[in-house]
Amino acid sequence: MADSTLKGKRILGTARPPKATNEQRTCAKAECETLLSRYNKREFCYAHAPTKFPRLRGRIIPET
Ligand SMILES: [Zn+2]
Numbered sequence: 001m002a003d004s005t006l007k008g009k010r011i012l013g014t015a016r017p018p019k020a021t022n023e024q025r026t027c028a029k030a031e032c033e034t035l036l037s038r039y040n041k042r043e044f045c046y047a048h049a050p051t052k053f054p055r056l057r058g059r060i061i062p063e064t
Contacts, residue, residue, distance in 0.1 A: 027034040027045035034045035042049060 025036040025038075025043075026032065027036060027048055028043040029045070029048040032045060032048055034047065036042070036045060044050070
């Protein structure tokens with residue numbers, strides 16, 4: 001009987017470690033003590049991150 005077993009290849013090379021910094025970071029807002037995730041590249045916590053609103057639908061009807 002023919003050998004029909006499928007064989008996978010072992011992953012070669014080094015597995016890339018997740019980008020992370022070792023030091024603990026806190027929010028850039030002065031009085032905020034929120035610890036940022038090592039994987040969070042932003043300098044503010046979610047509460048203090050400057051909000052950007054995506055494109056708004058429709059148009060603004062000026063009040064008369
Ligand atoms: Zn904050």
